Amino acid sequence: MQAAPPVATSAELLHALDRLAAADFVALDTEFMRESTYFPKLCLVQLATLTPDAADVHCVLIDPLAVPDLQPLWNFLNDRQRTKVLHAARQDLEVLSVAMRGPLQGPIFDTQIAAALLGQPAQIGYGALVAAQLGQQLEKGHTRTDWSRRPLSPEQLQYAADDVRYLVPLYANLRDLLAAAGRTQWLFEETRELEDPSLHRTEPDAAWKRLKGLDRLRPEQRATAKLLAHWREETAIKHDKPRGWILADDALREIAERLPGSAQELENIRTLPAGVVRRRGEELLVLVTKGREQGGTEPAANLPPRPEPQQLAMVTKLMSFTRATAEELNISPELLATRRDVEQLVFSKRTDRLSSGWRKDVIGDRLIAKLQSP
Structure with missing residues (x-):
């Protein structure tokens, strides 16, 4: 399906958003430039959702360099009644937070995190996930294109549209699998952190x-x-x-x-x-x-003591238990508990990520019990 030309006027934007207004979720991606600037320059916004009859995917490309007032778009995206679906969301959220002058409001469904909760590698790319879940191979030819140049070619527009078009069936697939595994809440616990403004700016x-x-x-x-x-x-x-x-x-x-x-x-x-x-x-x-x-x-230099051999042995033991638990649950081990999490637990008796939320029940309490057992 050939991508339509991007929305370039305020009237076109309002019309496009009106067609999306009834959707309870929207797939979202951005194209931007930041190679020569501190602040990323938003160059394209891609949105997609199901058509009202759920028979097809409706995709909209928006040109933020042409539309004079993007506030209707920000209002649409910040509606908490609508789930925002992204893949590896952090970078897109940073770009949007600059353009919107504030963080994107959730709920956020990150398909990379969802996939990791279902056994895929923690850092799986969008193309690899689409291929694994949908059997579709995506073009990779425009990953380093200059998205600020106009006009955008039909090939560029098609590439940009595909970045959200396949997010729609991917979302439906992963949402259902998470629900069946009882892990939907785990996903939203993870993505709630992405709404923290401090993640997207450095004072x-x-x-x-x-x-x-x-x-x-x-x-x-x-x-x-x-x-x-x-x-x-x-x-x-x-x-x-x-x-x-x-x-x-x-x-x-x-x-x-x-x-x-x-x-x-x-x-x-x-x-x-x-x-x-x-x-x-x-x-x-x-x-x-x-x-x-x-x-x-400033305090004196803090040179941490060398770990004792028994501490290193305990880290190895707990990491082995973590990997076995991850395999049993069919979840990415890195998402369950990182080596840094385990070392922190062993060396300083602090747990941070392992002491609250879904990790506490699934792995945190069990690691603490093993650490304390003779």
């Missing part, structure tokens, strides 16, 4: 949390890393450029570790391009100076 004050291993740095190094992360995020937002274009992670880390005190010492940092030193060198040196001064506000 400059919290940008340092993206960095790994800061607790192992000396106090003045850690303070410098936090200042650099804040500055990088703020600068990236201000200029709408990828944070890596402002300062790469490895360069940020090396500056924090070496604490350069001069332009010459900055130039000796191999991961720092000469252009960054030339344009940003003075700012970076000021941040390093502040980091040295603020080191006294």
